[in-house]
Amino acid sequence: xxxxxxxxxxxxxxxxxxxxxxxxxxxxxxxxxxxxxxxxxxxxxxxxxxxxxxxxxxxxxxxxxxxxxxxxxxxxxxxxxxxxxxxxxxxxxxxxxxxxxxxxxxxxxxxxxxxxxxxxxxxxxxxxxxxxxxxxxxxxxxxxxxxxxxxxxxxxxxxxxxxxxx
Amino acid sequence: xxxxxxxxxxxxxxxxxxxxxxxxxxxxxxxxxxxxxxxxxxxxxxxxxxxxxxxxxxxxxxxxxxxxxxxxxxxxxxxxxxxxxxxxxxxxxxxxxxxxxxxxxxxxxxxxxxxxxxxxxxxxxxxxxxxxxxxxxxxxxxxxxxxxxxxxxxxxxxxxxxxxxx
DNA sequence: ATAAACTTTCAATTTTATTTGAAAGTTCGA
DNA sequence: TCGAACTTTCAAATAAAATTGAAAGTTTAT
Numbered sequence: 001x002x003x004x005x006x007x008x009x010x011x012x013x014x015x016x017x018x019x020x021x022x023x024x025x026x027x028x029x030x031x032x033x034x035x036x037x038x039x040x041x042x043x044x045x046x047x048x049x050x051x052x053x054x055x056x057x058x059x060x061x062x063x064x065x066x067x068x069x070x071x072x073x074x075x076x077x078x079x080x081x082x083x084x085x086x087x088x089x090x091x092x093x094x095x096x097x098x099x100x101x102x103x104x105x106x107x108x109x110x111x112x113x114x115x116x117x118x119x120x121x122x123x124x125x126x127x128x129x130x131x132x133x134x135x136x137x138x139x140x141x142x143x144x145x146x147x148x149x150x151x152x153x154x155x156x157x158x159x160x161x162x163x164x165x166x
Numbered sequence: 167x168x169x170x171x172x173x174x175x176x177x178x179x180x181x182x183x184x185x186x187x188x189x190x191x192x193x194x195x196x197x198x199x200x201x202x203x204x205x206x207x208x209x210x211x212x213x214x215x216x217x218x219x220x221x222x223x224x225x226x227x228x229x230x231x232x233x234x235x236x237x238x239x240x241x242x243x244x245x246x247x248x249x250x251x252x253x254x255x256x257x258x259x260x261x262x263x264x265x266x267x268x269x270x271x272x273x274x275x276x277x278x279x280x281x282x283x284x285x286x287x288x289x290x291x292x293x294x295x296x297x298x299x300x301x302x303x304x305x306x307x308x309x310x311x312x313x314x315x316x317x318x319x320x321x322x323x324x325x326x327x328x329x330x331x332x
Numbered sequence: 333a334t335a336a337a338c339t340t341t342c343a344a345t346t347t348t349a350t351t352t353g354a355a356a357g358t359t360c361g362a
Numbered sequence: 363t364c365g366a367a368c369t370t371t372c373a374a375a376t377a378a379a380a381t382t383g384a385a386a387g388t389t390t391a392t
Contacts, residue, residue, distance in 0.1 A: 001281075001284040001285055001286070001287070002287040002289065002294075003262055003286055003287045003289055003293075003294040003297040003298060004283070004294075004297075006281050006286055006287075006297055006298075006301060007281075007297050009277075009281060010277070010301065013277045014277070017270075017274055017277065019348095020269065020270075020273070021269065021270045022187060022188030024380060024381095026217070026380075026381080035300055035304075036296070036297050036300055037293075037295075037296075038292055038296040040291055043338090049327050052381080052382095052392080053344085053381060053382045053383060054339085054340095054382085054383070054384095055340080055341075055381070055382060055384095056354080056380075056381050056382070058339065058340065058341090059341090059380095059381090076335085079336095079337060079390075079391095080337085081338085087300065089303045089304060089306075089307045089368085090307070092251060093311075094305065094366080096337090103187065104183075104186070104187045105187065107183055107186070108183055108386065111175075111176070111179045111180070111183065112241060114175075115167075115175060115176060116173050117169040118172070118317075119167055120167070120169055120172055120173075121167070121168040121169045123168065123169055126204055127169075127203075127204055128168075128169040128170075130203075130204040131169040131172055131173050131202050132169060132172075134202055134253065135172060135176065137255045138201075138255060140255075141255045141256070141259065143353060144331060144346080145259075147325075147327075147330075147331040148327070148330055148331060149351070151330050152332060156241055160314075161310050161313075161314070164313075164314055164317050165313040165314060165317060166312060185378095186385085190350065190351095191350085192350080192351080192355070193341080209369080211366090218351080218352095219351060219352045219353060220352085220354095220369085220370095221351070221352060221353065221354095221370080221371075221372085222350075222351050222352070223372090224369065224370065224371090225350095225351090225371090228370090245359080245360075245361095245367060245368060246368070246371080252392085
């Protein structure tokens with residue numbers, strides 16, 4: 001297997017994996033393509049390589065820029081925009097963690113805060129007490145998870161893994 | 167807001183959140199309902215409360231059992247099956263982490279191992295060298311993440327949070 | 333101001349995921 | 363062995379998400 005084949009297999013499979021965990025296939029494939037490409041690519045080149053429509057390519061490129069996983073690059077004397085991936089794995093990881101925090105953790109924390117703030121009743125029957133307990137426990141736990149993600153985002157890669165993993 | 171209202175809002179919003187992070191709404195709602203219910207519920211009761219068809223309820227109950235997030239409970243002198251959620255938050259968290267590890271991390275690690283094992287070529291041009299680098303770096307990183315999730319699964323809740331969070 | 337080069341939008345279409353409910357399957361007591 | 367009580371399956375219907383591509387919008391050079 002030469003490295004071109006490796007690149008093709010990686011892009012293909014990364015696309016399938018991506019869709020398995022809730023990232024659409026085009027976005028995952030564009031990211032895979034740019035990860036494995038050293039230099040910046042234009043929208044046209046990306047469309048060609050992955051056989052995507054212009055609209056699809058454009059939209060997913062914008063999404064990847066919102067995740068801070070790829071950057072726009074201007075070439076002197078050329079009006080086209082070129083895109084290049086963030087290639088540092090630790091940086092990629094922190095970007096993914098912070099996006100997941102934003103999309104998965106924060107909304108859940110807000111839900112539980114909202115429920116708590118609207119005053120849980122003081123009903124004393126077992127069912128009511130259970131609900132109150134679960135809301136409180138879940139809320140506390142999610143806040144701890146939030147602190148944990150903050151820690152990961154602030155930590156240095158080497159520090160994190162030295163601390164945790166042998 | 168009394169606790170019944172809290173329960174209803176929680177179930178409703180947990181369903182929406184769930185769909186935002188790739189868990190289908192029915193599954194998220196069934197889980198929310200059972201989390202907030204102290205005692206076990208039958209399929210019929212779940213169907214009634216959430217307005218789901220029998221097939222949908224059955225399938226998502228089975229999925230939740232595969233995640234080890236709910237358990238079957240038999241009541242003496244009753245042929246129906248009842249279901250009760252795991253109510254301990256830390257246990258829930260470890261189940262979710264291990265499921266995510268299984269679905270998100272392991273397949274990615276297998277992909278990169280497969281690519282590496284099929285022998286990356288020794289081409290010396292910059293593009294080929296870049297591909298080789300990225301495959302190696304990503305592979306190493308994912309293996310470290312795997313160790314990190316193992317650590318989390320083995321750690322005690324209090325230990326983890328004492329270690330990391332203030 | 334114009335036109336070429338490029339990017340973005342969005343209604344229509346296609347694809348994928350979820351849900352339904354009736355039929356098939358299973359278990360158990362009499 | 364039968365049939366009532368219950369669970370599972372799965373093809374069809376529905377709903378949701380992704381994709382297309384042409385039209386609209388923007389930028390820049392002249």
